[in-house]
Amino acid sequence: xxxxxxxxxxxxxxxxxxxxxxxxxxxxxxxxxxxxxxxxxxxxxxxxxxxxxxxxxxxxxxxxxxxxxxxxxxxxxxxxxxxxxxxxxxxxxxxxxxxxxxxxxxxxxxxxxxxxxxxxxxxxxxxxxxxxxxxxxxxxxxxxxxxxxxxxxxxxxxxxxxxxxxxxxxxxxxxxxxxxxxxxxxxxxxxxxxxxxxxxxxxxxxxxxxxxxxxxxxxxxxxxxxxxxxxxxxxxxxxxxxxxxxxxxxxxxxxxxxxxxxxxxxxxxxxxxxxxxxxxxxxxxxxxxxxxxxxxxxxxxxxxxxxxxxxxxxxxxxxxxxxxxxxxxxxxxxxxxxxxxxxxxxxxxxxxxxxxxxxxxxxxxxxxxxxxxxxxxxxxxxxxxxxxxxxxxxxxxxxxxxxxxxxxxxxxxxxxxxxxxxxxxxxxxxxxxxxxxxxxxxxxxxxxxxxxxxxxxxxxxxxxxxxxxxxxxxxxxxxxxxxxxxxxxxxxxxxxxxxxxxxxxxxxxxxxxxxxxxxxxxxxxxxxxxxxxxxxxxxxxxxxxxxxxxxxxxxxxxxxxxxxxxxxxxxxxxxxxxxxxxxxxxxxxxxxxxxxxxxxxxxxxxxxxxxxxxxxxxxxxxxxxxxxxxxxxxxxxxxxxxxxxxxxxxxxxxxxxxxxxxxxxxxxxxxxxxxxxxxxxx
Numbered sequence: 001x002x003x004x005x006x007x008x009x010x011x012x013x014x015x016x017x018x019x020x021x022x023x024x025x026x027x028x029x030x031x032x033x034x035x036x037x038x039x040x041x042x043x044x045x046x047x048x049x050x051x052x053x054x055x056x057x058x059x060x061x062x063x064x065x066x067x068x069x070x071x072x073x074x075x076x077x078x079x080x081x082x083x084x085x086x087x088x089x090x091x092x093x094x095x096x097x098x099x100x101x102x103x104x105x106x107x108x109x110x111x112x113x114x115x116x117x118x119x120x121x122x123x124x125x126x127x128x129x130x131x132x133x134x135x136x137x138x139x140x141x142x143x144x145x146x147x148x149x150x151x152x153x154x155x156x157x158x159x160x161x162x163x164x165x166x167x168x169x170x171x172x173x174x175x176x177x178x179x180x181x182x183x184x185x186x187x188x189x190x191x192x193x194x195x196x197x198x199x200x201x202x203x204x205x206x207x208x209x210x211x212x213x214x215x216x217x218x219x220x221x222x223x224x225x226x227x228x229x230x231x232x233x234x235x236x237x238x239x240x241x242x243x244x245x246x247x248x249x250x251x252x253x254x255x256x257x258x259x260x261x262x263x264x265x266x267x268x269x270x271x272x273x274x275x276x277x278x279x280x281x282x283x284x285x286x287x288x289x290x291x292x293x294x295x296x297x298x299x300x301x302x303x304x305x306x307x308x309x310x311x312x313x314x315x316x317x318x319x320x321x322x323x324x325x326x327x328x329x330x331x332x333x334x335x336x337x338x339x340x341x342x343x344x345x346x347x348x349x350x351x352x353x354x355x356x357x358x359x360x361x362x363x364x365x366x367x368x369x370x371x372x373x374x375x376x377x378x379x380x381x382x383x384x385x386x387x388x389x390x391x392x393x394x395x396x397x398x399x400x401x402x403x404x405x406x407x408x409x410x411x412x413x414x415x416x417x418x419x420x421x422x423x424x425x426x427x428x429x430x431x432x433x434x435x436x437x438x439x440x441x442x443x444x445x446x447x448x449x450x451x452x453x454x455x456x457x458x459x460x461x462x463x464x465x466x467x468x469x470x471x472x473x474x475x476x477x478x479x480x481x482x483x484x485x486x487x488x489x490x491x492x493x494x495x496x497x498x499x500x501x502x503x504x505x506x507x508x509x510x511x512x513x514x515x516x517x518x519x520x521x522x523x524x525x526x527x528x529x530x531x532x533x534x535x536x537x538x539x540x541x542x543x544x545x546x547x548x549x550x551x552x553x554x555x556x557x558x559x560x561x562x563x564x565x566x567x568x569x570x571x572x573x574x575x576x577x578x579x580x581x582x583x584x585x586x587x588x589x590x591x592x593x594x595x596x597x598x599x600x601x602x603x604x605x606x607x608x609x610x611x612x613x614x615x616x617x618x619x620x621x622x623x624x625x626x627x628x629x630x631x632x633x634x635x636x637x638x639x640x641x642x643x644x645x646x647x648x649x650x651x652x653x654x655x656x657x658x659x660x661x662x663x664x665x666x667x668x669x670x671x672x673x674x675x676x677x678x679x680x681x682x
Contacts, residue, residue: 049089052085052088053085054085061127082127089137093133093137115286164179165179166191169186197231198246199246202223202227203243209221209233286316293312296308318654327669330667331627331670334670334673335623343609344619348602352619355603356617357565357566363509364509364538365520367404367608370485370491373485376412376483377483379391381479382477393444394406397435398435399421403435425438431534434451442474443475446469447470452470452477467512469483487520494613501617506528509533511538512531535579549567567585580602587601587602588601630670633669634666
């Protein structure tokens with residue numbers, strides 16, 4: 001990969017996106033009006049050069065037809081027109097081939113095209129030489145257009161980056177600054193038609209927002225005071241004030257842009273195989289062509305060297321691996337683009353390929369299958385503590401916790417009372433159990449039954465529906481808070497669609513009680529679940545599931561389908577990050593998910609709809625089918641025409657079709673992956 005300096009500040013590395021020749025370069029970090037400072041030839045003829053070459057070629061054919069002579073090249077005028085057409089349409093390919101040879105890259109399609117066309121000129125087959133170069137250049141332009149289109153669906157996300165923010169800093173009127181100048185705790189004004197520049201919470205006003213750029217969801221969403229809003233969404237109906245919660249570098253839009261840049265850097269196993277295949281295939285083809293040109297005239301009487309040289313040149317053109325080494329990575333890139341149109345960001349082609357073989361999906365419960373937004377349904381005091389005492393202690397002890405339970409208790413408390421964080425000291429989050437703190441100088445804990453046992457708090461058995469937070473002060477049980485969480489509307493649909501897609505095993509893991517887990521599993525249609533788990537226990541259960549899948553025979557599933565033994569884990573919380581890393585494919589719920597979960601995951605569902613997981617798997621499987629089709633098409637046609645070429649039955653024109661024509665067909669087929677939109681989840 002070449003290293004070039006980019007004109008954008010604080011960016012020192014540009015990405016090279018190369019086609020099969022490795023010469024279609026584009027600066028991945030340069031957007032909009034920015035451009036790289038290094039000018040370079042990319043081996044791709046301009047449209048004007050192609051048109052000029054085509055006109056000269058047509059003129060040469062016309063002159064040759066009007067003034068036929070016995071020589072193979074036609075009249076002197078026709079020969080001049082052919083050579084002019086050859087130079088105009090092919091000089092970039094010749095230049096790139098020479099440059100690559102100087103750098104040690106001898107065997108690529110540029111050198112093959114150059115060698116074959118120069119050989120055709122040497123034996124006075126001028127029309128064939130021009131045809132090779134002209135149609136190759138046309139194919140390259142069409143291929144470049146297809147690459148650009150497949151990337152556009154992902155690069156459109158770049159447009160969600162806001163370029164300004166209106167922040168209240170002095171007086172009553174906001175001042176205009178860039179988003180990266182705004183600090184958490186400042187307030188912004190966002191008017192209708194503007195993009196929200198940073199993540200925050202609405203503190204004044206009510207509006208509707210367009211979230212389609214982030215989530216793929218077309219329906220506007222209503223937001224009011226207290227609702228969180230993500231950077232990149234468009235304010236539609238009213239001016240609102242937004243309290244900034246995260247700096248720009250930590251915002252949703254910044255994370256998305258980072259994911260987009262990562263997505264093109266990871267190759268699928270099939271891609272890697274094709275790249276290695278081309279590395280050895282190309283010199284082998286050159287060797288075969290040389291043998292075809294040299295051996296028969298030397299060992300067989302009466303054989304014309306020119307005839308066998310023509311066959312060898314035809315073999316060179318036929319054998320060019322353009323269709324394979326371009327269409328395969330393009331198919332995966334188009335598949336990533338198609339997934340992004342459904343609100344699913346796949347971080348690399350290797351993860352898109354891995355989704356094909358997912359046979360088990362393990363779900364976290366809260367925030368993944370359920371909404372993760374709890375409501376307090378009952379408060380019970382004990383040992384002389386009132387309901388208000390219980391809520392007061394729990395809200396203050398969890399005042400600094402990001403856990404959904406603590407957030408829900410705080411919200412219920414602050415609806416009627418003021419939270420005084422000055423009363424709180426020494427807050428500690430106890431993973432998988434709850435929180436502890438000093439409230440008014442006295443030790444308070446709020447958490448599950450395990451936390452009561454750990455702190456030796458005497459309590460009776462609590463058997464109830466819902467999620468329970470126990471509250472104790474000075475090791476005396478103060479009471480319990482019962483909360484309820486709702487199953488996401490499309491969670492059941494997600495499970496049924498995954499089953500229909502051939503995912504044979506689905507498991508739910510949760511730190512919640514057995515009763516709550518059983519209810520959720522029953523509601524969404526999951527047969528297996530594990531309840532009462534600590535974060536490290538989730539990883540242990542996940543590892544057991546992975547080992548069980550690995551132990552299954554590889555021959556196939558009982559119903560005759562291919563065995564799918566990879567395990568995906570879907571979660572959203574910071575405590576899910578270890579499991580996301582451990583799984584074969586980690587899937588994070590992006591809208592509600594923690595930064596740690598999103599960073600650890602391989603796939604990010606931007607609108608938290610679990611049915612998008614089925615979309616991603618469907619897109620991945622169709623993309624693989626397209627890849628297999630392209631490989632079969634390329635190798636099949638080339639094998640037939642190569643055989644005919646070796647027998648002297650294939651012309652240079654058929655060789656051009658076997659190379660450029662098949663490449664164009666494969667590219668066109670690859671673009672079907674871009675258009676995949678999955679099943680509508682409505």
